[in-house]
Amino acid sequence: MVKMTRSKTFQAYLPSCHRTYSCIHCRAHLANHDELISKSFQGSQGRAYLFNSVVNVGCGPAEERVLLTGLHAVADIYCENCKTTLGWKYGSVCSWHPVTSRESKPL
Numbered sequence: 203m204v205k206m207t208r209s210k211t212f213q214a215y216l217p218s219c220h221r222t223y224s225c226i227h228c229r230a231h232l233a234n235h236d237e238l239i240s241k242s243f244q245g246s247q248g249r250a251y252l253f254n255s256v257v258n259v260g261c262g263p264a265e266e267r268v269l270l271t272g273l274h275a276v277a278d279i280y281c282e283n284c285k286t287t288l289g290w291k292y293g294s295v296c297s298w299h300p301v302t303s304r305e306s307k308p309l
């Protein structure tokens with residue numbers, strides 16, 4: 203029998219000298235402001251953030267979904283730390299709703 207233990211430590215930290223986006227629940231860092239593609243992307247459930255690359259984000263199995271631009275392999279993404287569903291990703295682009303993250307500015 204294998205006992206699974208999971209560290210509660212965030213897997214990655216982003217430099218605090220940049221604006222960052224964190225999980226609204228556990229404050230794990232999710233993305234650097236520099237990776238933000240768009241803040242006004244219109245998804246099927248309203249406005250969403252689009253990011254080039256993210257950290258501390260897990261990815262579910264990809265499935266084929268029909269989007270506005272055609273058929274894409276889309277996977278759900280979630281916070282690796284607290285397992286909150288954030289949104290989805292297709293290709294290397296991640297998207298989530300503004301309410302699931304908080305923006306931090308450098309001190």
Ligand SMILES: [Zn+2]
Nearest residue numbers: 225228281284
């Ligand atoms: Zn979280």
